[in-house]
Amino acid sequence: MSLAGYLSEYSLAEIFHFVQEGNKTGVLSLEPERGLMRSLSDTYYVSFQAGRIMSVTARNGAKHQSLLKIMEQRRWLSAAQTMELETQVGLLRQPLGIDLKARNLVNTEQLTLLFNSQVIATTCKLFEIHHGRFNFDPQAPLIYGEMTGLSLTAQEIALLGLRMLKDWGGLSAKLPAPEFALQRLSSKLPNLRLDSQEFKVWNLALGEISIAKIAAQLGLEIEKVQQISFRLSSIGLVQEVSVEPPQPSIDKKSEALTPVYVGGGNANAPVSASFLTNLRGFLKKKG
């Protein structure tokens, strides 16, 4: 069984949400459709530990930009140090950044800079990919040699990535329709730092007001509220629901029910305990 499919079916934010909520450890590989964007690599590998993003690496054919090489380019490590460390990374049982910090080769600020460029900047770029394959491998060995030791929840990165997304064209089919309403999945205030517009939309996500009406109420464009709704929905804070239809009048209701009234039964009355016991016994003979 695998968590695999196409980015046209599930957005990256949704996949991140599944991995985080499932508290999963493993490596998510993303293969953008060829020819999509020149700046994209062949495959991206996102390492997760208990639902938190630890590292992101890209591979172009045999080429691959390692954390050690980045440090060497920034002149934090000499060429000789890099060569020596490269022979040791395969033996690491903890993130490389923690190991190097313990040896006083890098400091916390440098690791933070590395994490920002390796994980946050790269991941935000990944949100521009809307076509390609994804596969989460829970058996894949964690790539300690590419980890700084810092991490962020997948939800935090997804929120950041979607906020920075400029071209929403590839997600337009996935945006909730303006006539749909939003419903919070928890009444508790989210742990995440929402921006003021996100918070206002979340506040109105009570399953009663359509997205179009929320936009009018907040003085925002409908498209903007659709994008905010998608962000909140992708990270599991709200879900789209149809606005409750007006209840039909009693006459209309009974008229509509007539064709399916096959054998009887009163759905308003619960089934008796003896009925259920008999049914269970009957099914057990069949099962």
Place this chain on the structure above:
Amino acid sequence: MEIMNLVVTGTVGAGKTTFIRSVSEIEVVDTDRRATDDVANLKQNTTVAMDFGTLQFGDEMALHIYGTPGQTRFDFMWEILIERAHAYVLLIAAHRPSEFHHARRIMNFMNRRVQIPMIIGITHSDCEGAWSSEDIALALGYQDSIQQPPIVLVNAEDGESVAISLITLVEHYMQTTAAIAPIVG
């Protein structure tokens, strides 16, 4: 005559008609028609109104099983059927992740209209590309197992497997209705 009305709903091709056929004691009354839209890529025929099957297990006791159409354009039937139901089964084909969003929409549609016991039946779990029950639950929006309804793996073609899933539903119904029953005295 005491009757329990059960609705079997779910995505196109999840096995709703087969599920009812596997357990019904009468020839299932179906409204299958040749698919002429995108559904034709998944299967030849599709349910356009409803399926109906029954299990009679005593002189005065019967289980009536109604199957809904999978396509959204027939959602008026979902409403008609679910409003008379005592419980429902949501069937999802594990190897078609592209359909999970639709399954969630069906579930939300039903749960907004009625609050009745339900279970999730996962079919095709042995097919290539099948997602695990845990991942399907996440895709349906269940973030913790406490609020999650029972999830069963079911082979819709196998009467025994279908009967086992129905036992799960009956037991869930018993627990749920016992939990909300008023205390007398």
